[in-house]
Amino acid sequence: MNVSANLSLKIKAEHEELDNLTATVEDLGERENWPPDLVFRVNLVLEEVGLNIMDYGLEHGLGEIEIVFTSDGRSLTIEVIDDGKPFDPLTEAPEPDLDASIEDRRVGGLGIHLVRNMMDEMRYRRENDKNHLTLVAHGIE
DSSP: OOOOOEEEEEEESSTTHHHHHHHHHHHHHHHHTOOHHHHHHHHHHHHHHHHHIIIIIOSSSOOEEEEEEEEOSSEEEEEEEEOSSOOOHHHHSOOOOTTSOGGGSOSSOHHHHHHHHHSSEEEEEEETTEEEEEEEEEOOO
16 A cells, blocks of 8 residues: 655635545545545544534634645644634543433533544644644554
């Protein structure tokens, strides 16, 4: 398998753009011969992160989200950059109570939990008034 992707793209922070992002990931995965489970995980994670940015992160209308894919043949790194309000999902998103009954669970919080569990690494930094969320999948060779 040849996973040597290096791609940067920008999308408008609009729900309709997620379909274009999904198509881009599928094309990239096909071109680079990614395993189907990697394509699935990347699409699911980017949809969740994108929706969170669009629905909660942007204070003043529409914005832009940049997604950068890089790999070294052993791991895929995805950096999601947005100019929304600061939000560190590693420290600000509470862990959901998965043992609680549906009636007792608070609404929300499962998306970030899903992202954490679908990727091998997750890092956050705030730089130049932008959120930088880095997601890494290892063992893709």
